[in-house]
Amino acid sequence: MRQLLPIIDKNFYIKGILNAINVPGFALGSTMIGFSVIAKEAGFDIWMVLATTASVWGMPGQVAFASLYAVGSSLVLIFIAVTLANMRMMLMVISGANILKIKKYNLPFWKQAILLHVMAITSWAQIGYMKDKIDEEKLLNYYIGFSFTIFTFGMLGTFIGFYINNYVSSNLIRIFIFLTPLYILLLIINSKENIHKVSVIFGGLISIVLYPLIGNWCILFSGILGGSFAILINSLKKRIT
């Protein structure tokens, strides 16, 4: 039987799994526990919560969906809000596919789509961090192991979150939810390339200023402004040296 996905080096596939069964897996699982709590309060049943996590697989879009569902918004409004909240995914997918150099594997479009469907911010940040530590041709194997394990943790977190709310203290839940933004920010600021460090700093700072003015649009605008500033500074620096 032909392999569904290109597993070439099992060692790196397993390394990806093991790295995921660590801080990233628990961080993402905790984040999904948090989402599940919100979704349950909004009126979702367990199957709807699981289907949302599996198909949307992006916290801002999921939270936008649950928040609008909670107040009985129209389906059109839900569609528009989730579409806008997930706009960033296109750029993350392009960037992630570029880090993985997916083109060279000559995969059909649907296989690329499956591989990139399971790309969460956590797995994108992880491959960005690991790309300098692992050979280019092993990175895809690592990513497959890592991202599918993360996905499993996310689904488990969603399932557990739906039922544990009554048994675990809210203090513990909020401490665990703090883990995801902390982990990802530390990962991306740790990037080897200065241009990316500058992008992280600009993007983060601009978003804080813009959010009170333009709400969730700040994510898109902070990204474009921060990324463009970083490119500009990098090219100016190159001209000077």
Added chain:
Amino acid sequence: MEVEYTFLQSWAAVALACIATLIWRLMGVFFYNKISENGLLIKWINSIAYSMVSAVMMMILIYPTGALATTLTEHRILGLIIGLSVMLIFKNLVSAILISLISFGVIVTYF
């Protein structure tokens, strides 16, 4: 809470949320296959992706919803600063995360 959706409407909402995500991911795959791997455009997109992810995470930290919204902004910022400082000093990601998480836990529980 009173839910105003029928069974079918609820699942239609889930399907629409799924499509709203799928569109962007598929467009990402499509455009990735159309652009050069090493050109300026992909460098720009990568920089934007880093900035956007940073923005999403800062939104969760500074303007959170759900359980995290019950903590004080100063406490969350302090937790992040501790994490960044430990990482700058010790150059170790796991230590930075652990120390930051423990500090945040202590701060939100006792202060």
